[in-house]
Amino acid sequence: MDEMRRRxxxxxxxxxxxxxxxxxxxxxxxxxxxxxxTWNKAAFDTHSLTDTMKALGGGDPAQxxxxxFFQTPEIAExxxxxxxxxxxxxxxxxxxxxxxxxNPNLLAAVFDIPTGTETSISTRVKMAQSSNVYALVKADGKxxxxxxxxxxxxxxxxx
Amino acid sequence: xxxxxxxxxxxxxxxxxxxxxxxxxxxxxQRKDAxxxxxxxxxxxxxxVTWNGRTVLSxxxxxxxxxxxxxxxxxxxxxxxxRIAISWMDNRGDKRTDxxxxx
Numbered sequence: 001m002d003e004m005r006r007r008x009x010x011x012x013x014x015x016x017x018x019x020x021x022x023x024x025x026x027x028x029x030x031x032x033x034x035x036x037x038t039w040n041k042a043a044f045d046t047h048s049l050t051d052t053m054k055a056l057g058g059g060d061p062a063q064x065x066x067x068x069f070f071q072t073p074e075i076a077e078x079x080x081x082x083x084x085x086x087x088x089x090x091x092x093x094x095x096x097x098x099x100x101x102x103n104p105n106l107l108a109a110v111f112d113i114p115t116g117t118e119t120s121i122s123t124r125v126k127m128a129q130s131s132n133v134y135a136l137v138k139a140d141g142k143x144x145x146x147x148x149x150x151x152x153x154x155x156x157x158x159x
Numbered sequence: 160x161x162x163x164x165x166x167x168x169x170x171x172x173x174x175x176x177x178x179x180x181x182x183x184x185x186x187x188x189q190r191k192d193a194x195x196x197x198x199x200x201x202x203x204x205x206x207x208v209t210w211n212g213r214t215v216l217s218x219x220x221x222x223x224x225x226x227x228x229x230x231x232x233x234x235x236x237x238x239x240x241x242r243i244a245i246s247w248m249d250n251r252g253d254k255r256t257d258x259x260x261x262x
Contacts, residue, residue: 038205038219039204039205039219040219044219044221080225080226081225081226082225083229100223103223104187104189105221105222105223107221107223108220108221108223108224109218109219109220109221109223109224110218110219110220111216111217111218111232112216112217112218112219113216114214114215114216114217116215116234116235116236117215117216117232117233117234117235118174118232118233118234118235120232120233121216121230121231121232122229122230122231122232123224123225123228123229123230123231124224124225124228124229125223125224125225126185126187126222126223126224126225127223128189
């Protein structure tokens, strides 16, 4: 009996209960959202590049040419709406984070990419001023980074 | 209650492209109103996208994502008529879920 129980627990261990329920279509996405409501406050509250990367778990990321910015301007006329596209060509990419060096809070967004989803995302961010924008990629447990300098002619966080 | 999202999901070969436009203020908490009072931060924190109930993307956002956020990505698989559902939750606990079928 005990042996059986152990095996059951082991086989189920690779997937969380939440994942199983989702896969089975038993729970709705909004319920999943409520249960998965993790928001990395520690990382979003950081104010320096090293602190942010550390809070995300990637203390010393390697520079990578396999991270490519697309649909991302050199010069943004409006800092309130700056398109950012990031593609990671690094195998086993698990997540992509976007950091804006000169924003009050550096971290803009973290995207967790499950297997089967292309490691490429596109969104729009606010930039307070001209700054380096970093894409921090986690792949196979390791961290990689690429930067792009974006000039902003009109800031996005003025009041 | 926030306005509905605009979602477009189309299959291109063996992958499906999802484009979303959400309706949200995404207030940074940095701005001040006419009286000099700081306008409190109000922004989407979590986003989850599912395809027929399976998660294909999840995200955590900060205040730097633009007002009325845009998001686009692709995943492998997906067929015409499959369900795509997108949910977000903001820092006030407001939630919204919208669905579409792949075209």
